[in-house]
Amino acid sequence: GQNIDQPTEMTATEGAIVQINCTYQTSGFNGLFWYQQHAGEAPTFLSYNVLDGLEEKGRFSSFLSRSKGYSYLLLKELQMKDSASYLCAVFNAGNNRKLIWGLGTSLAVNP
């Protein structure tokens, strides 16, 4: 079956660092995406990992371990505008290139 797990909710303080974890068990794997979604809006692309290791992009970094079926999104220097849901999605290039989504982690950044 297909299973993607993320914590439901997290809370952090402005200026801090937060790590959002994602574990997956899927029948195919060609990469893992992180998307950000503000309430009532479409998901917007944050990062894509296909090889093991850390990808850094400004305040956001994403890590992947394929052998462990594990990824995390690291957000540094948190800002109030980072309050959103963070969605982990596995990409299966052989499966009509569709994304399989986790439930998302709702992050609240407090002053």
Add this chain to the structure above:
Amino acid sequence: EPEVTQTPSHQVTQMGQEVILRCVPISNHLYFYWYRQILGQKVEFLVSFYNNEISEKSEIFDDQFSVERPDGSNFTLKIRSTKLEDSAMYFCASFAGTSGYEQYFGPGTRLTVT
């Protein structure tokens, strides 16, 4: 920057009515998708479309649903007889398929069935 557009932004309809949700994917993209997100729940895959035909559909995508690409630009999702449980945000996405890896999402259509 090219973007996916969707119309309308909000559609209210009565149970049993037909609705058509419209999307204009990015022009040189080859793969098109519809996703659904019920309020407070996760994004769910509905259907993928490639080479003018459905390439995969989920269990949600039953006989009440259909997709079309009537011309070179539009991609539509039709729900023949809407049910209360069809109320959700519907997102269209497109993917180049020839390069890159990102699926680009439209802003969504909020469908409310009363």
